[in-house]
Amino acid sequence: MSDNKLSAKSRSDEGKGASRRLRHAGQIPAIVYGGGSDPQSIQLEHEKTWVASQKEWFYSSIIDLDVDGKLEKVLLRDMQRHPYKQLIMHIDFQRVNQNEAIRMSVPLHFVNGEQSPAGKAADVVIMHELTEVAISCLPGDLPLNIEVDLSKLELGDTIHLSSLVLPEGVEIPQLKLGPDHDVAIVVARQGRVEAEPAAEGEGEGEEAAAAPKAAGDEAADDAEGEEK
Structure with a gap:
């Protein structure tokens, strides 16, 4: 049971x-x-x-x-x-008819991500583009989930639907529609790089150059006031 x-x-x-x-x-x-x-x-x-x-x-x-x-x-x-x-x-x-194929969406389980080269890199983000996949099979072959092995994932790699290792008797109907339907499941991308802090003294020259200009503007305003 x-x-x-x-x-x-x-x-x-x-x-x-x-x-x-x-x-x-x-x-x-x-x-x-x-x-x-x-x-x-x-x-x-x-x-x-x-x-x-x-x-x-x-x-x-x-x-x-x-x-x-x-x-x-x-x-x-x-x-x-x-x-x-x-x-x-x-x-x-x-x-359910045990002799008729069924279509179901089953969850994807992502495993070994932390052990992968991408997972060990601090500046790489592993993006899960899908969390489930639609499959077709006989009721007796229906899996609880499908594992996605990320152990070899590196920066720039993409895992597609066609890369999934499916249990016997299970297929993905979407893949029969052509290469355009072989969508990405996982993508390893470069993470956001933080801007480096400005070096000491950098920008001080610009501020210093701006100060005389401001002072000159004030003098010009005073001169206009005297003429009036």
Whole structure:
């Protein structure tokens, strides 16, 4: 049994009023659809689901959804949150067919960055251009995440999508669209160089030259005043 498990109950009441009552009772209205079966309205305990929603697997893994004792394999497809409260308003789950490829966005895990030549250099910034990648695979081959090894990254290097080492059975559909879609994942750039402090005495000559000019201006003003 997977650790990525949620428990739910079926529900018959639908509509905004019913959903509002569920939320007041600490429940989340949700729906399960797809997989060749009719959509089913369900409800989940908010507290337990909220805790699960803080985990990475909640968004990128197949979930074992227990509905009234019947287990279904599902994927999270949509989750509506309250604008400012820590409150989940509604969830959509999609049933999974083990024999059909699915498309999911999975997180990228960047490893060995501190060990790389770029990571050891004080004046180099490692930019993460992407934090997740869309993949296609059978449900049984779905990885929790994909690692990006930065151990050999040097100043000026760029890691692209095509450089990723993918698990067996996993592919990136975007790469089939052509070279222009092989976007950068990581870039090692030169960091900002601070300006060197001015040498002692530098600029003093300019200030000294400006002083007589100011004094001359004052004398000219006095002369104009006497003429008037």
